[in-house]
Amino acid sequence: MPQVDTHCPYCALQCGMRLDGVRVTPRDFPVNAGGLCQKGWTAGALLTSPRRLTTPMIRVDGALEPVSWDFALDFVARKLAELKEQHGPDAVAVFGGGGLTNEKAYLLGKFARVALGTSQIDYNGRFCMSSAAAAGIKAFGADRGMPFPVTDLKNADVVLLAGANPAETMPPFVQHLRGADLIVVDPRRTPTAESAGLHLAPAPGTDLALALGILHAVVEGGHLDRSYVDARTNEFGEAWRIAATWWPERAERVTGVPAADMRLAAAKLANARNAYILTARGTEQHATGTANVGGWINLALSLGLPGREGSGYGCLTGQGNGQGGREHGQKADQLPGYRKLDDPAAREYVAGVWGVDPDSLPGPGRSATELLDALGTDEGPKALMVFGSNVVVSAPRSGRVQDRLSALDFLVVADFVLSETAALADVVLPVTQWAEEDGTLTNLEGRVLLRRKAIDAPPGVRSDLDVLNGLALRLGKAGFPADPETVFEELRIASKGGVADYSGVSYDRLRDGEALHWPVPADDHPGTPRMFLDAFAHPDGRARFAPVEYSGPAELPDEEFPLQATTGRVLQHYQSGAQTRLIKELDDVVPEAFVEVHPDTAKRAGLEEGDPARIRSRRGETVAKVRFVQSLKPDLVFLPFHFPGEQRANLFTNPALDPVSRMPEFKVCAVSLSTVDGA
Ligand code: SF4
Numbered sequence: 001m002p003q004v005d006t007h008c009p010y011c012a013l014q015c016g017m018r019l020d021g022v023r024v025t026p027r028d029f030p031v032n033a034g035g036l037c038q039k040g041w042t043a044g045a046l047l048t049s050p051r052r053l054t055t056p057m058i059r060v061d062g063a064l065e066p067v068s069w070d071f072a073l074d075f076v077a078r079k080l081a082e083l084k085e086q087h088g089p090d091a092v093a094v095f096g097g098g099g100l101t102n103e104k105a106y107l108l109g110k111f112a113r114v115a116l117g118t119s120q121i122d123y124n125g126r127f128c129m130s131s132a133a134a135a136g137i138k139a140f141g142a143d144r145g146m147p148f149p150v151t152d153l154k155n156a157d158v159v160l161l162a163g164a165n166p167a168e169t170m171p172p173f174v175q176h177l178r179g180a181d182l183i184v185v186d187p188r189r190t191p192t193a194e195s196a197g198l199h200l201a202p203a204p205g206t207d208l209a210l211a212l213g214i215l216h217a218v219v220e221g222g223h224l225d226r227s228y229v230d231a232r233t234n235e236f237g238e239a240w241r242i243a244a245t246w247w248p249e250r251a252e253r254v255t256g257v258p259a260a261d262m263r264l265a266a267a268k269l270a271n272a273r274n275a276y277i278l279t280a281r282g283t284e285q286h287a288t289g290t291a292n293v294g295g296w297i298n299l300a301l302s303l304g305l306p307g308r309e310g311s312g313y314g315c316l317t318g319q320g321n322g323q324g325g326r327e328h329g330q331k332a333d334q335l336p337g338y339r340k341l342d343d344p345a346a347r348e349y350v351a352g353v354w355g356v357d358p359d360s361l362p363g364p365g366r367s368a369t370e371l372l373d374a375l376g377t378d379e380g381p382k383a384l385m386v387f388g389s390n391v392v393v394s395a396p397r398s399g400r401v402q403d404r405l406s407a408l409d410f411l412v413v414a415d416f417v418l419s420e421t422a423a424l425a426d427v428v429l430p431v432t433q434w435a436e437e438d439g440t441l442t443n444l445e446g447r448v449l450l451r452r453k454a455i456d457a458p459p460g461v462r463s464d465l466d467v468l469n470g471l472a473l474r475l476g477k478a479g480f481p482a483d484p485e486t487v488f489e490e491l492r493i494a495s496k497g498g499v500a501d502y503s504g505v506s507y508d509r510l511r512d513g514e515a516l517h518w519p520v521p522a523d524d525h526p527g528t529p530r531m532f533l534d535a536f537a538h539p540d541g542r543a544r545f546a547p548v549e550y551s552g553p554a555e556l557p558d559e560e561f562p563l564q565a566t567t568g569r570v571l572q573h574y575q576s577g578a579q580t581r582l583i584k585e586l587d588d589v590v591p592e593a594f595v596e597v598h599p600d601t602a603k604r605a606g607l608e609e610g611d612p613a614r615i616r617s618r619r620g621e622t623v624a625k626v627r628f629v630q631s632l633k634p635d636l637v638f639l640p641f642h643f644p645g646e647q648r649a650n651l652f653t654n655p656a657l658d659p660v661s662r663m664p665e666f667k668v669c670a671v672s673l674s675t676v677d678g679a
Helices: 042-047 069-087 101-118 131-142 148-154 169-177 207-220 226-232 236-243 248-255 259-271 290-303 342-352 368-374 398-405 463-476 482-494 507-513 584-591 599-604
Strands: 004-007 016-020 021-025 057-060 061-066 092-096 122-123 158-162 180-185 198-200 273-277 314-315 381-385 409-416 427-430 437-441 447-451 561-569 594-597 613-617 621-627 634-640 655-656 669-675
Touching: 004 207, 004 447, 057 069, 069 158, 069 381, 069 409, 069 427, 069 463, 092 101, 092 368, 101 122, 101 437, 101 463, 101 482, 131 290, 131 314, 148 169, 158 259, 158 290, 180 259, 198 259, 207 236, 207 259, 207 290, 226 655, 236 290, 248 259, 273 290, 273 381, 290 314, 342 482, 368 398, 368 655, 381 655, 427 655, 447 507, 594 599, 594 613, 599 621
Parallel strands: 092 122, 092 381, 158 180, 158 273, 180 198, 273 314, 381 409, 409 427, 561 634, 594 621
Antiparallel strands: 004 016, 016 021, 057 061, 057 427, 437 447, 561 669, 594 634, 613 621, 613 669
């Protein structure tokens, strides 16, 4: 095949790359401007991995045995129909992913609600930025991670990054920050924090106290943008009533961040001509995630940043299609176009597009963590279909998740390698991956991109759309096309009039290279690179301050679990590592889990650099090799979560949920540290 211009299979930056067969070269695309990280450079190796699945498999006497596609799809359809017949439609659950293309996310939601009639569908984006999405909707009336192009950041004087480490998670993004004085909020001295003019290192789980302290310093210092607040926002008084009690010295006692640094951060932001506040997983993955992000948005609003050209608030979405994945209906409470499933008008419109009775559409189902927790229980689903997700590694309290998967009557996993979740399945369906199919994704700035097919898939492999088409037909349902462009044409109509309106986007416009940021409400609409310049998306056009109260982490250290643990990512691996652990160049650099510990803390536990350590919480324990990190707080340990088996960091993480977004508390819990022989 000729050279094909396409996009990276991994994160939400969606760097532009060129594929010549399986050889990757970077190309000049606005978000990466010719740069790629190590993951992108080596992504071609995914396409030739010897661990690639090429035949459907069914478990027989405990072992997965190869079968034909017809046999596998007949078997799956029959089992699903049986379980539905015995226990009702909610006996079958569906779990999607933020890496699925827009077309797959859309068809999966339709498949669950129309072909299966189940309310039990959610996806791994719930673990990713759902709290930022919830806070954005509350504040602005719409959630588009970054409501401005990434390239706008080049003109920023000051950027505050709350819980973001792009130097490791999306390195080409960092070039857009080079002109700015960075304020980095992170309990660890990450590579991003190293490059900052000001590093604020709050105790894990105290982000909101810090945001409140800086907001207090803004007002105290006379920096409140009163004319913006009066003209463009509501409810400042309610938010200030709380922030007024968070004078920086009080916030210092909770966070450990010096009050002087909070005042310095407030002054830097206020004195900048152009400033941005960006949040990411570090502040979002908490049981108070929506309130945390609300606190940072309050700060941005107090300074008059959102909806002003050259300034703003944004969320750095993580997964490749994290943005599009939350817009098209694979979320427990949503329909395509970012419509709410419990909105009668939305149900009627989408049911009309799907040719079904609105009353036949199920209501909202369980969120991801709650869904996984209910599997195989008396009240919960008996069968689960997983597309594009590896929950055995990526979900909180993953030992419990593994138990629940094992308790199911029937587990089906569609993947292109035998992930840790696929290895537990009754049926494994081998599906296409990024460069083997066309599909659209929506990057972190809301730009819809066409990721093109560059090579043929190996014989025996089918696309997820083909799988859904084949199963729907066997379940007696038509209207599930297998061709991506045909699915997209339907998605356009289904999204029309919604917040995320794609009705003016077409494959032809994307092939022509048009930069289409949603909403794009008509064929001749140029797209909306910058949202909220004239008005926010609430009916009155005004943004909302959030009256957010600080409550702290869900679990605090005690005598038995005296340390705090936080989890995160490394440059070489992506999410559960199911893809990047296949690639020698990446795996050679970071082949196994490690735990970062302050040397004094390690030595007190009888551990030296390189020793295997046991990290234990109330929920489980993991084993990882000790790395001494002098800059780490003595009461904190850090582990990456990309590794399987007993190295899974998520064996100990806390599934306590944010009450608004149902985001789990990945980022902080109480643990003990010992030698592997120790208690
Ligand atoms: Fe791929 Fe993200 Fe790396 Fe860019 S930054 S090459 S999109 S993983």
